[in-house]
Amino acid sequence: MKNEQKNNVLLSLAQLLELNREKIMKVNEADISAFPDMDDSMLDRLKVDEKKINGMIRSLEEVASQPDPEGKTLYEFVREDRLRVVNQTVPFGTILIIYESRPDVTIEAAATAFKAGNHILLKGGKEARQTNLLLTELWQQALTGQNASTDYIQYLDLSREETQRLIRENSHRVDLIIPRGGEGLIRFVQENASVPVIVSGRGNNFLYVDDNSDFAMAVRLVVNGKKRISVCNAIDKVLLHKDIDELEEKLSNLVTNLTEKGIEVWGNKEIASLCNSIKVENNAATLCEEYLAPKLYISLVDGIQDAINMINYYSGGHTAVIVTNDATKAVEFMQQVDCAAVYHNASSRFTDGGQFGVGAEIAISTQKLHFRGPLGAQELVTNKWFVYGNGHIRE
Numbered sequence: 499m500k501n502e503q504k505n506n507v508l509l510s511l512a513q514l515l516e517l518n519r520e521k522i523m524k525v526n527e528a529d530i531s532a533f534p535d536m537d538d539s540m541l542d543r544l545k546v547d548e549k550k551i552n553g554m555i556r557s558l559e560e561v562a563s564q565p566d567p568e569g570k571t572l573y574e575f576v577r578e579d580r581l582r583v584v585n586q587t588v589p590f591g592t593i594l595i596i597y598e599s600r601p602d603v604t605i606e607a608a609a610t611a612f613k614a615g616n617h618i619l620l621k622g623g624k625e626a627r628q629t630n631l632l633l634t635e636l637w638q639q640a641l642t643g644q645n646a647s648t649d650y651i652q653y654l655d656l657s658r659e660e661t662q663r664l665i666r667e668n669s670h671r672v673d674l675i676i677p678r679g680g681e682g683l684i685r686f687v688q689e690n691a692s693v694p695v696i697v698s699g700r701g702n703n704f705l706y707v708d709d710n711s712d713f714a715m716a717v718r719l720v721v722n723g724k725k726r727i728s729v730c731n732a733i734d735k736v737l738l739h740k741d742i743d744e745l746e747e748k749l750s751n752l753v754t755n756l757t758e759k760g761i762e763v764w765g766n767k768e769i770a771s772l773c774n775s776i777k778v779e780n781n782a783a784t785l786c787e788e789y790l791a792p793k794l795y796i797s798l799v800d801g802i803q804d805a806i807n808m809i810n811y812y813s814g815g816h817t818a819v820i821v822t823n824d825a826t827k828a829v830e831f832m833q834q835v836d837c838a839a840v841y842h843n844a845s846s847r848f849t850d851g852g853q854f855g856v857g858a859e860i861a862i863s864t865q866k867l868h869f870r871g872p873l874g875a876q877e878l879v880t881n882k883w884f885v886y887g888n889g890h891i892r893e
Contacts, residue, residue, distance in 0.1 A: 501566035503644055504613055508562040511640035512555045515605070518636060519551055526601065526629045533625050539790045542728040543599035544626055553852075554605040560857035567614040567876045582886040587879040589615035591673035594654075595860065596661065596687070598623040598679045604633040606858035607676075608651050610851075613875035619670060621654045621661055623679075631655070666690045676861050696873070698861035700814035701730035702788040703846050706805040706831065708822035709739040713748045715843060716821040717755050720794070722845040723819075724761050727792050730862060731817055731849040734789045737805045738769075740798045746772050749796070756794060765796045785812040802827055806834045813837060815864040817846045838864055838871040 515522070526546040530536075536544070573585040593611050595618065597603045604620055611618035622630040634653035641648050656664065664670060665687055677687040678698040687695055705723060707716045723733030742748060753763045753775045764779040776796065784795055785808070799805045802820075809818050819841040820831040828842040839849045849872065851859025856874030863870050869877040 499615065499646060501568075503646060504566075504615075505562040507640050507644045507646055508558045508609055508613065510643050511605070511609075511636060512558040512562075514636045514640055515551055515555050515558075518632075519548070522546055522551060522629065522632060523548075525632050526626075529626055529628050536625070538792075539728040540599055540625070542726060544601070546601050546629060550602055554602050557606045557852060557858035558609055560852065561609045561613050561875055564613065564857055564875060567879045570879075572881060579890060580888070581890045584884045584886070585881055586884060588882040590878065590880055592617040592619065592671065593674045593676065593860075593878070594619045594621065594664075594670065594672040595676045596621045596679065596683060597677075598683075599625055600678075601626045601629040601633060603678065604630045604637075604653070606851075607860040608637060609858045610860045610873070610875045611878055612650055614878035616878060617650050617652075619652050619654055619672060621656060627655070662686065662690070668692055678861055696861060696863050696868075697865050698730075699816065699864035700788040701732060701816045702734050702786065702812070702814040703731065703817040703819070703837075704735045704737060704805075704809045704813050705733050705819040705821065705846065706737040706799070706802070706809070707739060707742065708802065708820065708824065708827055709741045709743070710823045710827070711742075711821045712823065712843075713742070713751075717752050719819065719821060719843075719845050720752060721755050721759060722847055724756065724759065724792070724794060725847065728790055729847070730788075731846050732790075733819070733846050734787070734794060735785065735812075736794060736796045737799045737808060738796065739802075739805075740800060749773050750775070752796075760792050762793045763796060764793060769796055769798050788814060802831060806831060810834075810836045816862065817841070817849045819844070819846050838862065 523546055530544060568587060570587040571584060575583045593616050595607050604622060608618050608620060630653060637651040638648045641650060672693060674694050675687055675691050676696045676698060677684045684697055705720060720733055720736055750773050753773050756763050757775060763776050765776045766780050767778055770776040770778045815837050817839045818835045818837045820828055821843055822828055832840040832842060851857060851872035851874050854872050856872055859872040859874055862872050
């Protein structure tokens with residue numbers, strides 16, 4: 499499919515979202531009503547309001563404005579005998595994405611896959627079923643309106659058991675699977691899939707505050723990192739250098755700012771002894787946990803290397819932040835921390851395809867192959883070798 503036709507589909511879908519705002523939100527309300535006992539984190543992921551629809555429309559427009567990911571020449575070599583060897587980008591083929599709660603994934607993930615020339619099979623969670631079906635219907639209208647095959651975007655209205663069978667048997671002949679969900683889903687896919695898997699893993703992001711830092715800035719970054727508890731780029735752990743000047747006073751200020759926002763602050767006995775508003779949690783297993791809740795854990799560390807070691811051992815490999823006035827320490831931290839995105843004096847909440855300028859994302863990969871971090875349309879391709887000859891043989 500030519501790039502112009504792909505872009506016309508994306509822009510047509512953006513118009514359909516605009517025209518169907520009220521219908522989308524009404525259907526979404528029905529989905530929400532069917533699960534009255536959901537927690538705040540799931541509600542935040544599931545709810546579609548004006549702001550989320552605006553975000554979907556904006557992402558479609560951004561993806562449409564990007565260059566075509568297909569057909570880029572990565573390498574070209576002409577031998578002495580004039581045999582021409584070209585390496586170019588090509589689509590993966592068919593991508594299966596399995597996700598929970600987030601209806602906007604139905605738009606944004608499909609847009610990135612489609613822009614790169616892939617077919618995509620969408621398997622959303624049961625809690626968003628009606629919203630996802632409506633959004634897929636709008637996809638189908640946009641494709642049909644631009645004389646494109648509706649096979650490019652399909653929704654799999656399957657049970658849990660049917661989905662598991664699909665993964666094991668690959669009955670839809672998919673080329674790549676992207677699981678976006680809990681560790682149980684990711685583990686099942688990794689253990690049972692016969693095709694490549696890109697893991698959009700857990701967050702459990704850490705922020706380290708150095709002894710040479712602007713502590714007021716650190717407070718702002720931590721509070722912003724907990725602004726939304728349901729997202730994978732939220733901050734869950736804060737590591738404070740034990741030699742920060744006026745530590746008790748600054749710690750009290752940080753905890754007060756968090757509790758005023760409804761965030762529970764936890765820590766071990768050592769740090770709780772410095773601030774009686776901190777709840778004691780001595781189980782080290784909490785350091786591995788992605789909370790997805792109004793909860794944050796604070797710990798003291800001996801220095802930057804101690805912080806780096808803790809992050810590399812406990813974090814999900816998603817995002818890590820250092821707050822420091824020392825540029826040399828920042829470089830050391832950012833080079834040694836093994837996460838997809840590392841920050842110096844900025845909020846973790848920027849780990850997002852749109853914020854990074856790649857438009858919509860299909861996932862934030864915490865793996866090292868084949869790309870890491872937010873995966874946009876430009877990353878949803880593989881490569882292929884094209885060799886052009888004129889009766890060439892190898893002697």
